[in-house]
Structure formats: structure tokens, C-alpha cells
Amino acid sequence: MGTQAPTSGAGADHWTAEAYSASAAFVPRLTQKILHYLDPQPTDRVLDIGCGDGKFTANFVDRVEYVLGLDASKGMIEAAKRDFARGNAEYRTVDCRYLDQELQGGSVASATWDKVDPTTRVAVLQAIHGCLKPNGSFIFEMGGHGNVPEVHAAIIAALVHQGVKIEAARQVMPWFFPSETWMRKTLEGIGFRVERLEMEYRPTKLTTDEKGGIEGWVRLMGASPLEALDEGKREDAVREPIYTSSKNHI
Numbered sequence: 747m748g749t750q751a752p753t754s755g756a757g758a759d760h761w762t763a764e765a766y767s768a769s770a771a772f773v774p775r776l777t778q779k780i781l782h783y784l785d786p787q788p789t790d791r792v793l794d795i796g797c798g799d800g801k802f803t804a805n806f807v808d809r810v811e812y813v814l815g816l817d818a819s820k821g822m823i824e825a826a827k828r829d830f831a832r833g834n835a836e837y838r839t840v841d842c843r844y845l846d847q848e849l850q851g852g853s854v855a856s857a858t859w860d861k862v863d864p865t866t867r868v869a870v871l872q873a874i875h876g877c878l879k880p881n882g883s884f885i886f887e888m889g890g891h892g893n894v895p896e897v898h899a900a901i902i903a904a905l906v907h908q909g910v911k912i913e914a915a916r917q918v919m920p921w922f923f924p925s926e927t928w929m930r931k932t933l934e935g936i937g938f939r940v941e942r943l944e945m946e947y948r949p950t951k952l953t954t955d956e957k958g959g960i961e962g963w964v965r966l967m968g969a970s971p972l973e974a975l976d977e978g979k980r981e982d983a984v985r986e987p988i989y990t991s992s993k994n995h996i
């Protein structure tokens with residue numbers, strides 16, 4: 747298991763369980779469908795990629811033979827270990843862009859995946875394919891093509907208003923929301939048999955926590971593009987009125 751990702755491109759740890767809870771507590775609550783498809787069984791060995799603070803992973807603890815939660819954020823993994831470590835549940839800080847073959851032996855892999863740069867996207871899926879036992883399943887959820895379009899455009903506009911060139915602003919947006927066509931073609935090219943692929947329109951109510959709402963969400967999910975600005979300008983970019991159309995929902 748390569749627990750140490752190469753430092754180049756790995757970036758700073760933008761996640762904390764507190765900020766996640768204030769701004770995105772709805773994410774693990776929206777996992778009922780994926781959990782239904784995963785259908786955890788006592789003999790399953792589960793790999794949860796992008797497990798965050800472990801609230802979703804907790805669905806497997808005590809229900810399967812073994813579960814391993816991986817996340818690139820040290821802060822999130824610390825929270826997962828604190829709240830959900832058991833004899834059959836382990837958590838490790840791993841950037842999934844650098845998964846390797848030592849993870850072999852899983853019967854089920856799940857992922858909630860938001861940031862994988864273009865050079866490593868296919869490699870991640872290949873590594874997951876390599877991790878699975880014969881007839882193992884990979885069940886995952888991520889933003890699909892056209893996800894959060896207003897806020898996506900608004901963050902780019904906010905960077906431009908703060909002096910970043912438009913091409914550079916587009917370049918630093920790490921979000922990757924593929925179409926069904928891209929996903930099916932890529933998965934099949936790697937050797938997966940695609941049983942089901944669904945795109946769901948799911949406007950989501952933002953939290954009302956004083957540290958949450960659209961500002962908290964942009965601070966957390968937009969932390970990496972906001973790094974294109976000097977620290978003193980980041981709050982101005984977060985507080986721009988251009989997020990109005992996403993004030994309550996994303």
C-alpha cells in the first residue's frame with residue numbers, strides 16, 4: 747500500500763471534519779441509493795475511496811468482514827479514526843491518484859470522488875479495477891456533466907474579478923464532471939462490465955450553519971482554486987454577490 751502520495755500536485759489539506767460538517771453535512775445523508783446498490787454482506791471486503799470523516803464508511807463497520815477507508819485529507823482521516831475505527835475498519839491517508847496494486851483483494855469498492863486531475867483520471871479507475879477480486883463490484887457516485895453550473899461559473903468569475911486571467915482561472919478549477927458517454931467508454935475500455943449508469947438531477951439545499959451556506963461551501967469545495975489568489979483576497983472572492991443564484995441550493 748502506498749500511503750505516501752508524491753508531493754507534487756498533492757496540494758494542501760483543505761478539509762476538516764468541522765468545515766465539512768458545517769457546509770456539506772448533506773453529502774453522507776444523500777448516499778442511500780449507493781448504499782442500496784452496495785448491499786453490504788458479511789463476507790464483503792470493502793474499499794471506500796474518498797471516505798472523508800467516515801460517516802458513510804460507518805455503514806459497513808460491523809456489517810462486513812473488513813472495510814478500508816482511504817482519503818487524501820489527513821484531517822478527515824483523523825476524524826474517521828477517532829469516530830469509526832473498529833477491529834474490522836481501518837482508515838489511511840492516501841491520495842487515490844496514486845493507488846497501487848497492493849490493495850488487491852476487495853470484493854466491493856465504493857468512491858465519492860471529486861477531484862482527480864486529467865493525467866490521473868484513467869489511472870485511478872485502472873487501479874480500482876486492479877484492486878477488485880474476480881467478480882468484485884465498483885459502485886461510485888460523483889458529480890455528473892453539468893453539475894453545479896452556476897457556482898462553477900461564479901467561482902471562475904470571482905477569480906477573474908480579483909485579477910486572475912480567465913485562462914488561468916479555468917485552469918485552476920479542478921472539478922471534473924464527466925458525461926455518461928465518457929464514463930461508460932472509459933470504464934469499458936479498462937475492462938469493467940457496466941451494469942448500471944445513472945445521471946440524476948439533484949438540486950441540494952445548502953446548510954444553514956453560520957459557517958456553512960454558499961460561502962462555507964465555496965470556501966471548502968473551492969479551496970483549491972481560491973489558492974490562485976493572495977490570502978487577503980480570498981474572502982472577497984467568497985463574498986462576491988455573484989453566487990446569488992446558488993444562495994440556498996446548489
Ligand SMILES: C[S@@+](CC[C@H](N)C(=O)[O-])C[C@H]1O[C@@H](n2cnc3c(N)ncnc32)[C@H](O)[C@@H]1O
Nearest residue numbers: 774796797798802817818819841842843858861
Ligand atoms: C465530498 S467528500 C465525501 C466524503 C465521504 N465519502 C462522504 O460521503 O461524506 C469528498 C472527499 O474526497 C476526498 N478526496 C478528494 N480528492 C481525493 C483524492 N485524490 N484522493 C483521495 N481522496 C480524495 C476529500 O478529501 C473528501 O474527504
